[in-house]
Amino acid sequence: MYEFTYHKPQTIKDAISLFAKADDGIYLAGGHTLIPAMKVRLRAPTDVIDLSALDGLSGIHEESGALVIGALTTHDAVATSEVVARAIPALNKLAAGIGDAQVRNRGTIGGSVANNDPAADYPAGLMALDATIRTDRREISVDDFFTAMFETALEEDELIRSVSFPIVESATYIKFPSPASRYATVGVFISRQGGQVRVAITGAAACVFRCTEMETALSNNFAEDALDSIQLNADDMNGDMHASAEYRAHLCVVMAKRAVASLL
């Protein structure tokens, strides 16, 4: 790790102002992506702005038909939350499958969402649940949020306050973890609301995406065999030493069928 200046602001305003003043500032939430990258010197910020003292950014509550999770809420808090279990239990399951206990005790939903790792779990949940990302300055619809690998619609200094998930009739998340990293080789999140089905897939491509073919097929007939004829194009998939594009394309359909089966 290179040397850097550490800040712990008390207000969002101070955090943004520190960011503006820094040569190469970065916000620190749970740190489970940032700190390892800094340790191996892949990231070298001049200023690390620790968000942990900011008020009102963690916590989980229901709010007019939506589940609202504060940006600094840890994965473990989501995994074990009874509020989440009543509203959208699929998010308990998603959070419980992130990393290991140490990661879940530190890592946060806001950090994961802002980082937009192509193999992270949360982006699939946000996308399939049609979530809204609330920041210090605006609300962003998830369909506009995840723009590319490790890129989002957030402005450089913009901070996520919370994520709001509309409560749906049913939803689930099925993940095929990489045996080494336990990130998603493929993760499929499916939600149903009023006959509409949303399917979001993470891990498989450069960025989380909605699989419209599956959504159409499942909106017409919510059954495993509705997916029989679907073959995703391997050209759109990631291929690496852990899983070829062809295998990932295959796993997307297998995981989607399993998700459907678990919702029937």
Added chain:
Amino acid sequence: MVQQSIGERVLRKEDLRFITGKGSYTDDINLPGQAYACFVRSPVAHAIIKGMDISTATAADGVIAVLTGEQVAEDGLGSLPCGWMVHSKDGSEMKQPFHPVMAADKINYVGEPVAIVVAETFLAAKNASELVEIDYEEIDAVVDISSAQSAADIYPEVPGNTVYNWELGEKADTEKAIREAAHVTRISLTNNRLIPNAIEPRAAIADYNTGTQDLTLYTTSQNPGLARLILTAFVQIAPEHKLRIIAPDVGGGFGSKIFVYSEETALAWASKKLGIPIKWTAERSESFVADAHGRDHVTEVELAMDEEGHFLGLHVKTIANMGAYLSTFSAAVPTYLYGTLLAGQYKTPNIYVEVDAVVTNTAPVDAYRGAGRPEAAYLLERIVEVAAREMNLDPVEIRRRNFIAPSDFPYQTPVALEYDSGDYEASLNKALEMADYDGFSERKKEAASRGKKRGIGFSCYIEACGLAPSQLAGSLGAGVGLWESGEVRVNATGTVTVLTGSQSTGQGHETTFAQLVASKFGISIDDVEVIHGDTGKLDFGMGTYGSRSLVVGGSALSKAADKVIAKGKKIAAHMLDSDVEDIDFEDGEFRVRKSNQSKTFQEIAFAAYVPHDYPLEELEPGLSEKAFYDPANFTYPAGTHICEVEIDPDTGVVDIIKFTAVDDFGIIINPMIVEGQVHGGIAQGIGQALLEQCIYDETGQLLTGSYMDYCMPRADDLPSFEVGMTCTPCTHNPIGAKGCGEAGAIGSPPAVINAITDALGIMEMDMPATSERVWRAMQQAGGA
């Protein structure tokens, strides 16, 4: 008195300090005034160093010195040696490239050290390491093992990139057996390259005292005595009597901490040059590129049989990757620890093996848990399984038909070794019962009803431990002896201090050896303290590798304890006014036979040090004895492993449902510790079979350089193992023990792969059997 006898599950004495954080590892040690080192490593695999500028780094804040490979060369440090000279089939000596402590003019693998930055803090050293400017002129890297021999030479002194063409066995007889056989089974396989990953990275502190001119090296070593010999005799760092090597608590090694590496050597040299203590602790990223890797063979095998499946001949052709340099034991691994094991548990009359060892632009490859024996067991148990299927024989039956029978011992194999004892049917039968082989077909049906493919796989492995004897090893090219030293010091109050040349990296020496000595003397293990890992305290010792600690080191202690008892009898005879021939020693008492006169062990100890009633004219005072033990033969642990898997046909995921291991380790001192060794070994074997794969790209960059990409087995990848034991004692050591440290890693991989191929009804599957590989195999077989 606490439990103490041989065969009892005594809790480990060392665990209190390990579990409560009171262990002392190398990185826990800090010396006054110590500086910190960071190595500058090559980012490219193969290059000429055209120039190096250390001026900016040297001038950076906190930097004490930047020392380079060029300065190493100027100081005339020797090549890091390979301790085993293997000869090619034409009688020529192996071709050994010069292995510099740090590279001076040419780079041969990614991560090779080029310079060492010594600074007041680690951060300063690390920062300055990035300021060393090096001009590399890259050369095409030789990475692929199969084409290495036809690639451009990496070293002029190693033509064809071939270190040796070694052979063992009768070529003509084996080829004739194959030509004339009723059936020949042929397979090709790879033994995947592994990265060791001890939980404690390598670390060292070198401390040169300019006043006494003593050099002390604290380091993570499995064999401090051997390290001292190599650093003295070959690298000429310091005279042996002025060099002290201390290996404190060591957190795992699996072979990777046997070797004498560049970093520790460079540190010792730098400390001497600068006159200050210098500390280095590897970062995990360094461990991946700079620890010696394991395995990495490609092999073709042919097995000839008669109509009934009796083995007639085995022909093996292997290319073994040595990496860029010949590490300390590397040359012996794919030869004397591999070819000699190819008889396995079977009476194959004709065996011939040839091995080409090649150099490549990758990290050096050396002994890793099992070292050559897993590679032998893997190919043999794979081809036996394939042969059974081709011959329509039950995999158990084909093995039974070919087993060496208990009455055949001692059994001379066609590949040099003479097995002393064993009962292979016994371990097979016990394993079959524990695994409920009879119920397998029902379980397979039940799994099929759930849409799963279930398979069962066998492995009847043998291994050879306690590499020996010294004279034979020497005639085969070993550069060192293979004995062990031990000392048993009885203190005046009857407690005992035991010193051993064996070195624990977590195996539990402090308990097992205490149990061994306590049971000899009939005292509590709490009264025995085991000391190891410090050449300043111990006689020269050979350390721990090849499952040798108990069978060689324990035997030395057993002999030393016998000497103590013999002297104790003389003291007792004097005190009890009896003839020494009439003194028996049992349960901690020296007793005049057929009388009620006796002295306790403690009374005799006290008399030895307070010799008032003592035969001083005939006997020296004191009660402390040493022994050096050189074994007459290897020991031959063997057993049967049975793996049962279920495969998800949609994803290719392999789930190990049950894993049964029945091992014959001879006499066992502490079954709890032995089972722990078996569990760990199986976990590593399953890691190799399903998860672990070291991958270099075609330019020699390591792609699997972190745990994000190199998959270590975790608890949830593994079932709860079923472990059983059988026992045929070793016939030639005083304990009857055979060694247990590596068996799990040797026996398990073929059982796993055989189970997978059985489930899928296919013949071939390479390790690691990743879900994608299994899925593709099913696609090819039309099974999914």
